[in-house]
Amino acid sequence: MLADAPPQSSWREPLTEGRRRWFLLAVLMSAVAASSGITVIYTMLVTLYRVFPGSASVGWTVTVYWLGAAIFAAICGRLGDLLGYRRVLLIVLVIAAVGGVVAACAPSIAVLIAGCAMQSIASGITPLSMGLVRENLPARQIPSAVGLISAAGMVSAGLIYICAGVVVDHYSWQGGFWLKVALCAMTIAAVRCCVPKSHRRSGARIDFVRGLAFAPALCAILFAVQQVHAWGLQDPRIWGLVTASLVVLWLWTRHQRRVTVPLINIRxxxxxxxxxxxxxxxxxxxxxxxxxxxxxxxxxxxxxxxxxxxxxxxxxxxxxxxxxxxxxxxxxxxxxxxxxxxxxxxxxxxxxxxxxxxxxxxxxxxxxxxxxxxxxxxxxxxxxxxxxxxxxxxxxxxxxxxxxxxxxxxxxxxxxxxxxxxxxxxxxxxxxxxxxxxxxxxxxxxxxxxxxxxxxxxxxxxxxxxxxxxxxPGRRSRVTDGGGLSGPARTR
Structure with missing residues (x-):
């Protein structure tokens, strides 16, 4: 069982007050980069319909983003637990930036959709940020830091909506994606400079092939939900996709529960x-x-x-x-x-x-x-x-x-x-x-x-x-300063 594996990180020197502020700034910048993913696409949808007239596939820029987001969030979070949150976060930011470049330079709607699919990996930033916070901050500060991450995501979404709109209206629709690339690049620099390296867990061998079986099944369910309006709720294709996907998910769940170190710990x-x-x-x-x-x-x-x-x-x-x-x-x-x-x-x-x-x-x-x-x-x-x-x-x-x-x-x-x-x-x-x-x-x-x-x-x-x-159930009594988690929740 994964719960029996050794802790992800050994004891580390607590961050000083100054380093803690810079660390939080880098994490909050990550939240901004994550929220820019779908916000920029929403902002330019009307423009994309004009740029690619007659295309029935523009809506797939949004659909493929949400399909990818549902998959990458779980996978990236798990890889962060195994390989180190900082390392995986940097990889995610690089792939999201490359996706922004692909979309900005897209000569066709198909390439644009592929770029948006790459950008959907930004959904993994949230669980990785949560892991970094828990790994580097005192237990009593973790809930407040989670609140800051959530606030940064919501507030920056509104701000990016305005900025992306100005860029798209006054420059070009590609400018929205270049804005996202710039945000990812700045965040990469901040994470490299301000976030301590995470310790990698060793000795865990995972069956990635069967472990990833949930991905196509989940995509099929989300696709069926997206197509309800186009096909109708009574369409047999809707229920066929849902039924087949649920069967695959059931088989995948049985497999993940039986293996010693699963890709996704259903337990x-x-x-x-x-x-x-x-x-x-x-x-x-x-x-x-x-x-x-x-x-x-x-x-x-x-x-x-x-x-x-x-x-x-x-x-x-x-x-x-x-x-x-x-x-x-x-x-x-x-x-x-x-x-x-x-x-x-x-x-x-x-x-x-x-x-x-x-x-x-x-x-x-x-x-x-x-x-x-x-x-x-x-x-x-x-x-x-x-x-x-x-x-x-x-x-x-x-x-x-x-x-x-x-x-x-x-x-x-x-x-x-x-x-x-x-x-x-x-x-x-x-x-x-x-x-x-x-x-x-x-x-x-x-x-x-x-x-x-x-x-x-x-x-x-x-x-x-x-x-x-x-x-x-494993937490000890609260510390006298009203602090947060203790016992197994503390990593230091």
Whole structure:
């Protein structure tokens, strides 16, 4: 069993205060590089439809990114546990940068899609960053650092949306990808200079061929979900893909449970807190995480529909950045709650906020003056809950499995984010208003979406309440300064 393997890193000299600041800066830059991956692609979608007219494959730039993200997050996290988080992070950043170059120089839509597929490896940055934080920081500082990483991802997504839009509008669509390349290059330099080398675990031989069998099966499921709108829910191809993939995943799970050192340690998912934390992430992904899709559309939808506010893309981008910036307060606060008490309490608080705020939008969305504060509170609750879920996973797993556990969490996020996007799209299509050939969701469609997200958050609240009050059964009593994890969670 992997849990019986020697610790990933031996005792190391704690970082000084000055080196700790530089270390955190490098990790936060990694979070920015990770968030730029899909944000840049979203920003230029309309432009790509003009650059490649008549192509039905432009949408695959997004689809292939999410397919790759679901796979690479788990694989990169596991490789980080084995080979060292810093080493694997640098490799990931290089591949993502090369993908940006390929996309920027793409002569055809096929090459562009290949470049976007390479960039999807950036999803592995998150679990690797979590592993670095746990490897290099004192236990009491880990939850707050996780909050900073989460905040950096959300806030930078809004900022990159604006920057990429300016570059695409005033220079060229390729400029968006070059912006991503520049971010990766700066992050590589920061990681090399400011992040201590990770120790490599030795002696573990892994069957990568059979261990990677989950990848095509997971891709097939996500592809089926993406094709629901095009093929229809009753299409036998949808259910054929899902059924065959589930059979492959079942066989793969049996194999991974039997081998001594699996590529993906399925035993991690057997812990009660890990199961419930992944269930919380599922509830967040299918609901509140659709915030960008819903709010961006609502802000730009014409006012004559009596549902939207008629803002330009630039105006909506600045407002979305304003909505997201509250994560700078919410995520670190969630981390401090997890440090002082436990991640369960932070999860309960975050889910409660999501239920209240999304329910309130049923009334507040009629006025811009009321909607913006309500949307900011929704973003606040999302950042709070999202950070709490990652801390739940870190709280319940051994230090040497941090990358793998958080990578699996990202897999759950990617899968259910795709499901939630389809659910929201279907609800928005429920009732529409039209004029001059243009059709937009009606006000009642948005109300249905707000109710759906509030309902998913309510399920998440119930799941969070079922979490064990003392998440890590091996943890010792808390230190007197209100610090974080101890026992097997500490690496020093």
């Amino acid at each position: 991690l998912l057997a812990k009660r807190q890990v199961i419930l934390a992944n269930a919380c992430m599922m509830c967040v992904a299918i609901g509140a995480m659709q915030l960008g899709q819903v709010f961006s559309l609502l802000l730009q939808q014409p006012a004559w529909t009596h549902a939207g506010f008629g803002l330009t893309a630039t105006q909506a981008g600045f407002l979305m950045f304003t909505i997201n910036i509250v994560a700078m307060v919410a995520s670190p606060w969630s981390g401090r709650i997890a440090t002082r008490y436990e991640a369960r309490r932070a999860a309960l608080m975050g889910m409660t906020m999501l239920v209240i705020t999304w329910t309130s939008l049923i009334l507040l969305h009629r006025s811009m003056l009321l909607f913006v504060p309500g949307a900011m509170l929704c973003s606040f609750g999302l950042a709070f809950a999202h950070t709490a879920v990652y801390n739940l996973i870190i709280e319940a797993t051994p230090a040497e499995q941090t990358g793998e556990a958080t990578g699996l969490l990202y897999v759950f996020f990617s899968c259910f984010f795709a499901v939630g996007a389809q659910a929201v799209f279907t609800l928005l299509q429920g009732a529409s208003v039209s004029e001059g050939g243009a059709s937009f969701p009606a006000a009642q469609s948005y109300v249905a979406v707000f109710g759906y997200v509030a309902g998913s958050a309510l399920v998440g609240l119930v799941v969070a309440y079922a979490l064990p009050k003392q998440g890590n």
